């Protein structure tokens with residue numbers, strides 16, 4: 001079976017300086033795939049190129065059999081790719097409810113109402129905070145809101161960029177459980193995470209980035225057991 005997302009020889013540059021040097025990876029339907037590696041290794045730049053937020057200097061990004069490299073952002077969103085961005089990026093002045101509706105602005109009112117209920121059931125704290133400006137929510141609550149807002153788009157591929165960043169350990173565990181639940185719902189997930197042990201526990205497969213290249217790939221378990229990964233990224 002063809003992968004849902006298939007990247008071949010992707011190169012990304014900022015102002016002529018290349019930071020992603022020919023990356024190839026795949027995400028199959030229903031999989032949770034993690035990208036791990038040190039700060040600045042090129043994981044976020046790879047995600048940004050998939051979403052059309054930075055240009056692909058070279059290479060191919062195929063989603064559901066169609067080329068999307070350098071396609072306009074709205075076409076990529078319409079194809080079914082939704083990003084839950086680093087730093088949550090909720091709209092601080094808008095209420096929780098308004099933020100959630102923004103996730104589904106392109107869909108019918110009936111569908112929106114149904115999904116809003118489903119999200120409030122999945123994240124009871126968001127029901128409690130429904131009419132509160134999102135900027136007044138705690139970091140963990142904002143992360144849940146950002147995840148729920150991404151799901152409101154009913155994505156075929158849900159991309160998470162550093163969902164645990166800056167959160168207390170207890171909340172990080174909650175975010176991990178949430179991603180596991182989303183995976184159990186059958187969603188396809190691409191996850192970038194500094195917390196390598198959480199990412200590798202969640203992931204069916206993972207890729208290790210170093211200096212703009214993929215240097216290792218395998219199942220989450222294989223990478224957890226790999227001596228170099230254990231030493232450099234898991235602190236064992």
Ligand SMILES: Nc1ncnc2c1ncn2[C@@H]1O[C@H](COP(=O)(O)OP(=O)(O)OP(=O)(O)O)[C@@H](O)[C@H]1O
Nearest residue numbers: 014019037038039040041042043044045046194209
């Ligand atoms: N907007 C930008 N302009 C110029 N250079 C950038 C820009 N964004 C990222 N870079 C550089 O590109 C390289 C790859 O960064 P990227 O954010 O993709 O890495 P990362 O693996 O996701 O790390 P992090 O976890 O810090 O986000 C780094 O050297 C970074 O400094």
